[in-house]
Amino acid sequence: MSTFIYYNYQFCKIAVPPVQGELFSQTPAPVHPDESFARKQEILSEILAADSTGSRKIVFRTPRGGKEHLHSYLTPYRDGLAVMKISNRRVHTTEKKDFTEESYEEYPACIVVIDNRPDIQRIVIEKRVLAFTDVNQVQAILQHTLRRLLHPYGLSINIDQLHTRSAFWNVANDVRQYPQGFRRVRFYLPHLNLERLKRVMNSYLIMARESYDSDLTWTQTATQGGKLKFDENDSLQSTLINTLMEDVGGNNVITLYPNGKGQKPVHVGEDNYRMGSMEKEVFDKLKGGDSIDREKAMDEIKQFTKRYID
Helix, strand or coil: CEEEEEEEEEEEECCCCCCCCCCCCCCCCCCCHHHHHHCHHHHHHHHHHHHHHCCCCCCEECCCCCCEECEEEEEEEECCEEEEEEECCEEEEEECCCCCEEEEEECCEEEEEEECCCCCCEEEEECCCCCCCCHHHHHHHHHHHHHHHHHHHCEEEEEEECCCCHHHHHHHCCCCCCCCCEEEEEECCCCCCCHHHHHHHHHHHHHHHHHHCCCCCCEEECCCCCCCCCCCCCHHHHHHHHHHHHHHCCCCCEEEEECCCCCCCEECCCCCCCEEEECHHHHHHHHHCCHHHHHHHHHHHHHHHCCCCC
């Protein structure tokens, strides 16, 4: 059984500076981010498909230091799904009985699935400590690399981990560590361009004012000297919290500010992940089974990446 961490990804437009001077014999056509944004998923599909066929290979690198990470597809890119393994090169040195040293390389890998189907935009990353000690190392590699590839189109991408609702309530209800409660809560929403997230957030922005007995500027503050009233049984609060943590995600989506001298803000969910498990045999069949087994495996993966989406 393999455990996977769930992420959303969303696109955004960036300004691409014009080409200066006589750097090229032919000046590249200007980039129009609005046009690119309208076909953002199509562009990503083209990038992944070209990588899968080998016609234009992607080089995955870490954000710092530029370490290269090899990758291989378990099946050709199709139906909006990229299923691959990404490796992490390691060098080990052993001491031999004749007191000499010998070094060897190993390339442990984890499975990554990018689901670029309409209204899904999900990534699941296998939690495999043998390959990467922290699953967010893989998230950083993917985000850094895809940003580099999308930049010429005037686009960027954000990959945000999803959390469990309990990550918030465990902090909000922790009277031992935060005996005076919280004076303020800050909600952060990225630029939502994923339609399923837009739909679910529209009504909650209106309802939130009614629930907290506070102002509503996306930073909600208790009355002077008081503390915010958090109630998991309040349907408006619980729905809003659950949606932000489990559907929107991101490490800065909710920040709590405790009362009391020396208390630091709490970014809720930094070390909390929404997870799911899948049999390793599914991926084995995807690569080595007959056509029927491969189709069944692909269908299972599609259902898995779509999990938790209503």
